[in-house]
Amino acid sequence: MKKIKVGLIGAGFMGRTHSNAYKSVNNIFGDEVVPELTAVADINADNAKALAERYGFQRWTTEWKEIVADPEIELVDITTPNASHCPIAMEAARHGKHVYCEKPLAMTAAEAVEANRVVEEAGVVSSVGFNYVRNPIQQYVRELIASGELGEAVNFRGMYDQDYYNDPEQKHEWRMFKSASASGALGDLASHTLSLSQYLVGDIAEVCGMTKIVVPERPDPKDPSKLLPVENDDVVQFLFNFRNGACGAIFSNRLAAGRKMSLGYEIQMTNGCIVYNQENQNQVQIYRHDDDKRERGFKTVLIAPGHGEYERFFGGAGICLGYADQKTIEVYHTLKCIVENRPCEIDFRFGMKVMQVIDAVLESAETRQWVAIR
Numbered sequence: 544m545k546k547i548k549v550g551l552i553g554a555g556f557m558g559r560t561h562s563n564a565y566k567s568v569n570n571i572f573g574d575e576v577v578p579e580l581t582a583v584a585d586i587n588a589d590n591a592k593a594l595a596e597r598y599g600f601q602r603w604t605t606e607w608k609e610i611v612a613d614p615e616i617e618l619v620d621i622t623t624p625n626a627s628h629c630p631i632a633m634e635a636a637r638h639g640k641h642v643y644c645e646k647p648l649a650m651t652a653a654e655a656v657e658a659n660r661v662v663e664e665a666g667v668v669s670s671v672g673f674n675y676v677r678n679p680i681q682q683y684v685r686e687l688i689a690s691g692e693l694g695e696a697v698n699f700r701g702m703y704d705q706d707y708y709n710d711p712e713q714k715h716e717w718r719m720f721k722s723a724s725a726s727g728a729l730g731d732l733a734s735h736t737l738s739l740s741q742y743l744v745g746d747i748a749e750v751c752g753m754t755k756i757v758v759p760e761r762p763d764p765k766d767p768s769k770l771l772p773v774e775n776d777d778v779v780q781f782l783f784n785f786r787n788g789a790c791g792a793i794f795s796n797r798l799a800a801g802r803k804m805s806l807g808y809e810i811q812m813t814n815g816c817i818v819y820n821q822e823n824q825n826q827v828q829i830y831r832h833d834d835d836k837r838e839r840g841f842k843t844v845l846i847a848p849g850h851g852e853y854e855r856f857f858g859g860a861g862i863c864l865g866y867a868d869q870k871t872i873e874v875y876h877t878l879k880c881i882v883e884n885r886p887c888e889i890d891f892r893f894g895m896k897v898m899q900v901i902d903a904v905l906e907s908a909e910t911r912q913w914v915a916i917r
């Protein structure tokens with residue numbers, strides 16, 4: 544058993560979600576890795592104090608610099624808005640801390656490249672919060688694709704639509720300022736679809752994209768009689784080519800009426816097809832063109848033992864996992880890589896590649912040209 548002292552920075556929605564995962568990880572995975580909730584920081588003292596009390600962090604502060612410089616802390620977990628991800632991660636790595644950072648990794652590809660260089664030079668473990676990749680059913684899909692049974696991937700059609708911001712009266716948030724978030728739906732939502740495309744099919748070579756702001760102003764949360772500008776994309780769409788020759792397209796709309804968690808894909812292959820949507824995260828539809836002609840059709844495969852870490856939760860198929868379980872699996876992988884001193888699969892290099900695609904989509908939308916990933 545190895546204890547790892549965790550310093551969490553950011554006590555909002557994701558701060559609570561990560562804390563819950565630290566509390567759950569030993570219930571599911573035993574005591575292979577034991578997180579110790581050592582300190583939490585948030586610029587909002589009420590948030591930091593409330594999270595510390597609720598989850599049992601030993602101390603709290605409003606200064607993230609205290610966390611990264613604390614000699615006791617081994618893992619710095621970053622759940623703040625996007626603009627502070629890399630500055631905190633790089634400072635933490637320079638202090639020799641392992642880093643676990645929410646997505647999108649950075650504000651720009653250049654910043655992600657630099658952060659990746661710093662963590663690799665420091666020799667620390669890095670991990671990025673692309674939790675949807677941690678759904679055990681995605682490991683099954685990855686293995687199925689790699690087996691060659693369905694032939695080669697031809698086309699990845701992906702989406703991530705939500706109607707969280709559908710109401711134009713919904714108040715402005717940090718996610719709508721370029722200075723805090725960089726892109727809108729692209730970095731917030733489509734980055735997750737990109738993580739799945741990268742994990743399941745491979746790296747992207749070039750993109751052609753467009754972005755659109757649908758609601759240009761929203762009420763200021765401090766004074767709703769005033770309006771603040773929405774500075775980044777409500778809608779993004781892009782076509783792309785993978786390096787392995789497959790093609791793809793991703794669509795994302797953060798105002799998509801009726802769509803609650805429509806993160807999904809259809810992977811069309813030479814000899815079959817795979818369809819997934821997060822609204823039914825415990826199943827995947829598989830079509831095999833080799834099936835008897837009289838029975839060809841999509842078959843539903845429910846989550847089951849043999850899919851990633853599912854069996855650590857349940858021995859029987861179809862008992863079903865949820866969003867929070869994906870985060871518990873992500874925390875488990877992050878801590879296990881630290882204990883075993885090996886790189887995480889979903890590390891800063893992985894997050895950097897997603898950022899390179901994001902930057903290329905923004906450049907393409909601006910120039911109305913195809914853009915190669917550099």
Ligand SMILES: NC(=O)c1ccc[n+]([C@@H]2O[C@H](COP(=O)([O-])OP(=O)(O)OC[C@H]3O[C@@H](n4cnc5c(N)ncnc54)[C@H](O)[C@@H]3O)[C@@H](O)[C@H]2O)c1
Pocket residue numbers: 552553554555556557558584585586587590607622623624625627645646647672673674731
């Ligand atoms: N993986 C996922 O499924 C998922 C889901 C939601 C959000 N996220 C990501 O998590 C991050 C946080 O999003 P959220 O929804 O939790 O936001 P949030 O607004 O709920 O919480 C952010 C918290 O960070 C604090 N904060 C801001 N700047 C800070 C600083 N410099 N130092 C310390 N604390 C600071 C705020 O006071 C707030 O408590 C974002 O990067 C977002 O993209 C990931």
